[in-house]
Amino acid sequence: MAQKPSIPKGTRDFSPAEMVGRDYIFTTVKDVFKKFGYQPIETPSLENLNTLLGKYGDEGDKLLFKVLNSGDAFSGIDFSSYNVETEEGTKINSNALSLKVCEKGLRYDLTVPFARFVVQHQNEISFPFKRYQIQPVWRADRPQKGRYREFYQCDVDVIGSKSLLNELELVQIVEMVFGLLNIKVCIKINNRKILSGLAEVSGHPDKLIDITVAIDKIDKIGLEEVEAELREKGIDDKAIAVIEPVLTLQGTNNEKIAKIGEILAASETGMKGVDEIKTLFGMIDSVGISQEVEFDLSLARGLNYYTGAIFEVKAKEFEIGSICGGGRYDDLTGIFGLENMSGVGISFGADRIYDVMKGLNLFPDNVSQSAMILFTNMGERELLYTIPVAGQLRQAGIKCEIYPDNTKLKKQFEYADKKGIPYLGIVGENEINEGGVMVKSLTSGEQNLVKIDEITSYLSSLS
Amino acid sequence: MAQKPSIPKGTRDFSPAEMVGRDYIFTTVKDVFKKFGYQPIETPSLENLNTLLGKYGDEGDKLLFKVLNSGDAFSGIDFSSYNVETEEGTKINSNALSLKVCEKGLRYDLTVPFARFVVQHQNEISFPFKRYQIQPVWRADRPQKGRYREFYQCDVDVIGSKSLLNELELVQIVEMVFGLLNIKVCIKINNRKILSGLAEVSGHPDKLIDITVAIDKIDKIGLEEVEAELREKGIDDKAIAVIEPVLTLQGTNNEKIAKIGEILAASETGMKGVDEIKTLFGMIDSVGISQEVEFDLSLARGLNYYTGAIFEVKAKEFEIGSICGGGRYDDLTGIFGLENMSGVGISFGADRIYDVMKGLNLFPDNVSQSAMILFTNMGERELLYTIPVAGQLRQAGIKCEIYPDNTKLKKQFEYADKKGIPYLGIVGENEINEGGVMVKSLTSGEQNLVKIDEITSYLSSLS
Numbered sequence: 001m002a003q004k005p006s007i008p009k010g011t012r013d014f015s016p017a018e019m020v021g022r023d024y025i026f027t028t029v030k031d032v033f034k035k036f037g038y039q040p041i042e043t044p045s046l047e048n049l050n051t052l053l054g055k056y057g058d059e060g061d062k063l064l065f066k067v068l069n070s071g072d073a074f075s076g077i078d079f080s081s082y083n084v085e086t087e088e089g090t091k092i093n094s095n096a097l098s099l100k101v102c103e104k105g106l107r108y109d110l111t112v113p114f115a116r117f118v119v120q121h122q123n124e125i126s127f128p129f130k131r132y133q134i135q136p137v138w139r140a141d142r143p144q145k146g147r148y149r150e151f152y153q154c155d156v157d158v159i160g161s162k163s164l165l166n167e168l169e170l171v172q173i174v175e176m177v178f179g180l181l182n183i184k185v186c187i188k189i190n191n192r193k194i195l196s197g198l199a200e201v202s203g204h205p206d207k208l209i210d211i212t213v214a215i216d217k218i219d220k221i222g223l224e225e226v227e228a229e230l231r232e233k234g235i236d237d238k239a240i241a242v243i244e245p246v247l248t249l250q251g252t253n254n255e256k257i258a259k260i261g262e263i264l265a266a267s268e269t270g271m272k273g274v275d276e277i278k279t280l281f282g283m284i285d286s287v288g289i290s291q292e293v294e295f296d297l298s299l300a301r302g303l304n305y306y307t308g309a310i311f312e313v314k315a316k317e318f319e320i321g322s323i324c325g326g327g328r329y330d331d332l333t334g335i336f337g338l339e340n341m342s343g344v345g346i347s348f349g350a351d352r353i354y355d356v357m358k359g360l361n362l363f364p365d366n367v368s369q370s371a372m373i374l375f376t377n378m379g380e381r382e383l384l385y386t387i388p389v390a391g392q393l394r395q396a397g398i399k400c401e402i403y404p405d406n407t408k409l410k411k412q413f414e415y416a417d418k419k420g421i422p423y424l425g426i427v428g429e430n431e432i433n434e435g436g437v438m439v440k441s442l443t444s445g446e447q448n449l450v451k452i453d454e455i456t457s458y459l460s461s462l463s
Numbered sequence: 464m465a466q467k468p469s470i471p472k473g474t475r476d477f478s479p480a481e482m483v484g485r486d487y488i489f490t491t492v493k494d495v496f497k498k499f500g501y502q503p504i505e506t507p508s509l510e511n512l513n514t515l516l517g518k519y520g521d522e523g524d525k526l527l528f529k530v531l532n533s534g535d536a537f538s539g540i541d542f543s544s545y546n547v548e549t550e551e552g553t554k555i556n557s558n559a560l561s562l563k564v565c566e567k568g569l570r571y572d573l574t575v576p577f578a579r580f581v582v583q584h585q586n587e588i589s590f591p592f593k594r595y596q597i598q599p600v601w602r603a604d605r606p607q608k609g610r611y612r613e614f615y616q617c618d619v620d621v622i623g624s625k626s627l628l629n630e631l632e633l634v635q636i637v638e639m640v641f642g643l644l645n646i647k648v649c650i651k652i653n654n655r656k657i658l659s660g661l662a663e664v665s666g667h668p669d670k671l672i673d674i675t676v677a678i679d680k681i682d683k684i685g686l687e688e689v690e691a692e693l694r695e696k697g698i699d700d701k702a703i704a705v706i707e708p709v710l711t712l713q714g715t716n717n718e719k720i721a722k723i724g725e726i727l728a729a730s731e732t733g734m735k736g737v738d739e740i741k742t743l744f745g746m747i748d749s750v751g752i753s754q755e756v757e758f759d760l761s762l763a764r765g766l767n768y769y770t771g772a773i774f775e776v777k778a779k780e781f782e783i784g785s786i787c788g789g790g791r792y793d794d795l796t797g798i799f800g801l802e803n804m805s806g807v808g809i810s811f812g813a814d815r816i817y818d819v820m821k822g823l824n825l826f827p828d829n830v831s832q833s834a835m836i837l838f839t840n841m842g843e844r845e846l847l848y849t850i851p852v853a854g855q856l857r858q859a860g861i862k863c864e865i866y867p868d869n870t871k872l873k874k875q876f877e878y879a880d881k882k883g884i885p886y887l888g889i890v891g892e893n894e895i896n897e898g899g900v901m902v903k904s905l906t907s908g909e910q911n912l913v914k915i916d917e918i919t920s921y922l923s924s925l926s
Contacts, residue, residue: 005514005579005799008567011507013580015587016594019503035857037834037864037882040482044474044613045508045569045599046528051468065509066531068565070603072557079542094535102531104471106508116468117476124478126881128867131479136508140533150507163867165846172854287850336468371500383628387750391635394498401500404591404626418589419500 010141010149018354021363025181025353026134026154032176033132033156036169041131043113045138049105055112055335063139065149066102073101106138110155110347111332118159119336127160127341134350146320148351157345159332164276166344167309167328168283174313174324174346175289181353182362184316185323186292190299191277192306192327194260197270198246201263202239211235211243216300218247246297253281253295260297276308292316305329311346318356324348371399372459373439374416375425377406382427389425389437389452396456398463400425417442423459473604473612481817484826488644488816489597489617495639496595496619499632504594506576508601512568518575518798526602528612529565536564569601573618573810574795581622582799590623590804597813609783611814620808622795627739629807630772630791631746637776637787637809638752644816645825647779648786649755653762654740655769655790657723660733661709664726665702674698674706679763681710709760716744716758723760739771755779768792774809781819787811834862835922836902837879838888840869845890852888852900852915859919861926863888880905886922 007013014022030040046067053061082097083090107113110133118129134154143149156173158166171187178185195215199208210233214226221229226247230240246263249256257278264270277295284293299312308328315323326346333341357363373393375386386402393400401421403412409426416424426438426447437455440447450458470476477485493503509530516524545560546553570576573596581592597617606612619636621629634650641648658678662671673696677689684692689710693703709726712719720741727733740758747756762773771791778786789809796804820826836856838849849865856863864884866875879887889901889910900918903910913921 005583006511007507007514007579007583008509008511011509013507013584014505015584016502016504019505023503034834035860035862037837037862037884039479039833039882040486041479042477042482044470044476046471046474046601046613048469048471051470063533065533067569068529068531068561070526070528072555074545074555074557074560077555082537092537092540094537097537098531106530116470120468120470121476121478126878128878130864138509150509158867161867163840163869165840165850165865165867168850169865169867176857283847283850286847287854370502371497374500377626377628384746384749387628387631387746391750394639397498399498399500401593402628402632404621404624404628404632406626415589415591419502421500 008149010143010147012148012150020368021354021357022152022350024363025350025357026152028180029154029177029348030132030134032173032180035176036130036173038130038132038156038158041114041117041133042135043107043110043117043133045106045136046104047107047113047116049099049103051116052105052108052112056108060108063141064108065106065138065140066098067104067106069101069103077101107135108139109137110135110153111157111345114155114157114159115332116336118341119333119338122338128158128166129160130156130158132156146351146355152350154348154350155326155345156347157326157343159341159343162342164279164283164309167280168287170311170326170344170346171280171284171289171293172287174311175291177324177348178313179290181357183318183323183353183356183360184291186294186314186316187289188294188296188299188312188314189277189280190296190310191273191308192300192310193269193273193308194264194277194297195273195300197264197267197273198243200267200270202235202242204235204239207233207235212300215243215247215298218298223247249297253293256295256297257281273308280309301325301327305332307331308342309344315356318359320352320356322349323352323356368420370420370422371401372421372463373398373400373423373425374412374419374421375400375402375437376409376412376427377403378409378428379406382429382432385432386425386427386437389427389455392452393456393459396460398456398459413442423462425455471612473606473610475611475613483831484817484820485615485813487826488813488820489615491643492617492640492811493595493597495636495643498639499593499636501593501595501619501621504577504580504596505598506570506573506580506596508569508599509567510570510576510579512562512566514579515568515571515575519571523571526604527571528569528601528603529561530567530569532564532566540564570598571602572600573598573616574620574808577618577620577622578795579799581804582796582801585801591621591629592623593619593621595619609814609818615813617811617813618789618808619810620789620806622804622806622808625805627742627746627772630743631750633774633789633807633809634743634747634752634756635750637774638754640787640811641776642753644820646781646786646816646819646823647754649757649777649779650752651757651759651762651775651777652740652743653759653773654736654771655763655773656732656736656771657727657740657760658736658763660727660730660736661706663730663733665698665705667698667702670696670698675763678706678710678761681761686710712760716756719758719760720744736771743772764788764790768795770794771805772807778819781822783815783819785812786815786819831883833883833885834864835884835926836861836863836886836888837875837882837884838863838865838890838900839872839875840866841872841891842869845892845895848895849888849890849900852890852918855915856919856922859923861919861922876905886925888918 082093084093199211214229261274306327307330310327312322313324328344330342390400424440436449436451439450545556547556662674677692724737769790770793773790775785776787791807793805853863887903899912899914902913
């Protein structure tokens with residue numbers, strides 16, 4: 001019995017039609033990255049587990065795909081030594097055993113491998129190092145709509161420079177990418193130092209993470225629930241009174257910046273954040289960004305390693321989570337032994353961007369990887385006549401196909417139609433005698449007998 | 464203590480310089496594939512192990528990377544039930560246990576996932592289906608020079624057509640790819656039916672695999688060793704006498720085809736192979752292929768699934784294994800339940816092609832992803848003056864960078880130099896007063912003060 005084929009849950013096949021759209025997005029993004037002097041790197045899918053473990057919190061560790069050591073992975077293992085006593089009796093410590101038999105894992109994101117790369121190759125790199133990286137990542141998450149176990153990340157980061165010009169350029173990259181893709185977005189910006197300052201002036205500098213996590217949820221659960229959560233974390237009403245006006249701040253970006261400057265006046269860190277935001281928005285105003293840019297104090301993102309700017313990009317005309325996000329981290333490489341390397345970067349969510357473009361019908365009509373013309377196949381003589389014609393077109397850069405089999409013309413027409421090939425090149429006895437090809441438009445039905453030495457220029461004029 | 468970072472043996476990081484070369488190869492290959500109407504697909508890195516197991520022989524099964532089930536992979540397992548008794552005492556059956564705790568594996572090649580894809584999506588595909596696929600594969604092989612545990616394959620296949628036009632087009636694709644890459648190659652072609660016919664007329668039709676495997680080694684171990692190996696496999700001297708002249712056949716392709724036609728006259732299968740070869744070489748002669756094409760009877764390739772044409776491509780001016788190979792298989796999808804789908808395809812070895820191009824210095828000089836110009840950073844005022852100039856260049860498609868930090872000019876110059884940026888855009892007080900930028904060539908040292916509204920056309924004229 002043949003197996004019924006399937007793929008692991010949470011993974012996907014991409015058809016040619018989907019690939020065309022994805023390639024369009026990746027090519028656009030790459031071209032923009034390159035315009036700003038970013039260069040590509042790639043890292044292996046397999047990393048040593050000790051490179052990955054402990055970098056994403058306990059939850060993240062659980063979501064790592066572990067790869068079994070090759071060879072006799074279980075040979076010589078004393079399984080009983082991995083037993084632990086629980087209330088329900090003796091149980092195996094799966095985690096400990098898995099770390100014994102798995103030394104490698106699939107990368108979880110591109111940030112930690114990037115940090116590892118920078119430290120490992122620090123002597124070959126000239127800093128500031130501007131790199132982009134577009135590769136799949138893997139997470140053993142519960143699969144659900146829009147959440148996959150294997151998906152592409154598309155990261156652009158600069159490391160080794162504290163200049164806020166980098167932040168501005170990332171905003172410009174976002175502007176240019178979504179401008180080219182025709183997606184209207186709102187670019188939200190915050191600064192982690194402002195959140196730290198807020199924790200300070202509220203009298204709970206130690207509760208920064210709790211405050212940040214709660215604030216991050218304001219869009220999802222609303223003010224009341226956020227306050228309830230803050231209270232639960234032991235933050236008193238006086239402190240909440242300090243935090244609240246920040247959460248509900250209204251006005252233009254500059255009004256908001258002025259207001260937060262007043263609130264955080266007593267916090268050195270907070271005022272440093274306000275200064276950074278002021279400088280960045282100053283540059284943004286001076287350059288002019290064609291997309292909406294918003295100073296959003298509720299923006300915190302769950303990530304713990306941002307230390308300066310925080311970015312998030314939302315599509316304005318399509319309901320979906322953020323399609324791009326990132327921020328600055330002062331010490332990403334410290335864990336691998338290289339201290340004081342400040343970096344800032346963002347990550348584009350290719351899957352969501354694809355969904356937005358599909359949903360809003362934004363892929364240009366001419367985005368297709370189909371051939372321009374399909375030559376029919378009516379037999380050996382016709383075929384030998386057609387092959388050099390096709391060769392001539394390909395030399396001129398025109399994509400074309402010859403139907404490989406001599407079957408019913410109807411079948412050949414349908415093939416062209418299904419593949420989205422706009423023209424047919426019909427070659428029969430008559431065409432050979434005339435020294436031409438009957439070029440038929442599959443959209444208009446119009447057809448013309450075109451001489452062989454004119455077909456390249458004829459098709460070029462149509463495209 | 465910080466960890467000293469490293470990557471698993473047999474895996475690689477790719478630096479920007481390497482990426483540029485690899486991208487150049489992949490882009491060239493893709494553009495050629497598209498010109499012939501091939502379309503891209505992608506399949507997941509993770510496949511169900513039952514999709515992969517048994518498809519690559521016992522050796523291949525051992526080389527599969529298995530991925531541990533997520534969650535408590537070992538919970539509830541009775542390890543003692545995986546014990547086996549051996550002469551050295553009780554041992555664990557690692558393989559059986561690993562299949563219990565691992566349901567998924569990393570793909571080993573692109574051919575089996577392609578077959579799985581075709582069967583799974585057969586109702587959405589219009590046949591003949593021409594696809595290309597460029598993705599990494601993983602093999603738990605012993606790493607050594609030029610052999611990696613993670614490497615890219617670059618496959619192009621058509622399935623659902625028996626026409627020999629497909630074989631011709633693959634030869635044309637090889638011709639065009641290596642023509643564009645400037646690599647002189649020899650395209651070797653054989654036909655599996657001829658090898659079958661040979662086994663038949665030698666009186667050992669059942670020994671086809673043994674004969675094929677032995678013949679495949681003629682280039683490596685020579686005639687004598689091949690004959691010794693044939694004898695070892697139980698093939699008698701009379702049969703070897705039939706096989707020998709075939710191995711040492713000399714002459715032009717057409718002379719060889721004529722000769723093999725005589726030798727195989729008694730074998731129906733063999734003569735079918737001769738017919739196919741004759742037709743294919745007839746088309747090759749009629750079209751004209753600018754690279755060397757050789758009918759090579761010793762070409763067998765270790766793979767067991769080819770049924771018709773067999774291809775292999777060797778670089779002529781660089782010592783390395785084959786850089787491209789493939790063939791026709793009559794029933795690739797049968798194992799997944801879709802019978803009678805004949806296909807033919809080839810795979811380009813990106814790593815070896817890279818080595819050839821590097822070794823022969825074939826990468827064009829202008830293959831670089833570096834920016835064309837680096838603007839210096841001498842302070843805030845200069846920066847704000849420069850940002851719109853850079854923006855204007857990027858709009859015009861010119862890659863450029865602004866050095867993010869206001870540091871010593873020497874450091875900024877060195878950065879440009881190391882990154883291979885050919886021009887510096889120096890912006891100081893004087894340039895601002897003049898409304899221009901001092902454009903300095905890092906190769907010639909020549910410099911010109913260029914007005915801001917002329918810089919786009921100035922740089923365009925230089926590139």
